[in-house]
Amino acid sequence: MAELHRIHPVDVEAPVPSPSRAPYERIGKADEELPPSAAPHPVPVPRPKKQRSRCCKCLCWTLLSFVILIVLIGATVGILFLVFHPKIPKYSVDRLGIANFTIDDNMTxxxxxxxxxxxxxxxKKIGIYYRGGSHLSASYNGTELCSGTFPVFYQGHRNTTVVNLLLSGDTQLGGGLLQELQEQQQTGTIPLVFRGKVPVRVKLGSLKLPRITFKVRCDIVVNSLSANNNIxxxxxxxxxxLKL
Structure with a gap:
């Protein structure tokens, strides 16, 4: 008896199933096949703010310290002003004597x-120590004629002191300046300028302040510069x- 064979119908139009791929292969292929518009964009990472906050804190502390320092200085000055009532010293030129004033052929x-x-x-409560290193000068029309120094001493509270200062020197004058001086000698109106730079230490009660400089300028007009005459x-x- 002949053997029978069964024939099953086959759907030739059905798609052939593709072999399965590993998950990583699908992910890689999907990423490669995505269009540029559909590709994921990188998320920006915010910068750390620690460095900026440290700089802000440092600046704030610096400004605060500066403000506190100004307040303390102002409060100290205010307290000293209320306690001592400081007043400016007064200076005046009372007399000028000419021991020598000669002009040689070289206009010196x-x-x-x-x-x-x-x-x-x-x-009332402030004393003044006049220290060494001072400089005094007498000038005519911007040209220094002679110079000297200020004595070293202490001037107490509510004190008036009269000092005699000796100034000497040699100076060469130009022709125009010498002629101008001679003309003013005849008119009896000779302007002179006396300047003084004197280092001092101010004493507030029992407290001595750091060294500062007193600067004094005196503008005077005399009738003559002749020696042995009444000036x-x-x-x-x-x-x-005051120069700090």
Missing amino acids: VAATFNLTVTMRNPN SLRSSRCKFR
């Missing part, structure tokens, strides 16, 4: 001045400045 002036200055300290002061005006 040799001058020796004796200057009498009155110093007034109007403060009269036509005008005298002094200004005081």
